[in-house]
Amino acid sequence: MSDMKTFTVRELDRQPAAVLDAADRDGAVRVKRRDGRIYSVQPVAPPSARITSLPDFAARRKAIFSKPIPASHVRLADKLMAGE
Numbered sequence: 001m002s003d004m005k006t007f008t009v010r011e012l013d014r015q016p017a018a019v020l021d022a023a024d025r026d027g028a029v030r031v032k033r034r035d036g037r038i039y040s041v042q043p044v045a046p047p048s049a050r051i052t053s054l055p056d057f058a059a060r061r062k063a064i065f066s067k068p069i070p071a072s073h074v075r076l077a078d079k080l081m082a083g084e
Contacts, residue, residue, distance in 0.1 A: 006030040006038075 028042035
């Protein structure tokens with residue numbers, strides 16, 4: 001049998017911080033209901049808040065727009081946006 005710490009639902013209700021601290025410390029804990037069902041509570045690593053690197057946006061732009069847009073198309077787009 002495992003040496004995982006087991007708590008009751010009552011303990012989870014009355015001292016949730018103790019259950020969560022034990023899960024942080026041990027990696028996972030069990031919570032047992034009166035009818036015998038057992039659940040596992042384990043911590044999940046939070047997503048990294050720091051951005052370590054960014055994609056090369058200039059290279060992406062060059063790949064998508066490799067040719068310049070012709071002036072005639074630019075004028076047509078301007079007319080369409082203006083509602084003409």
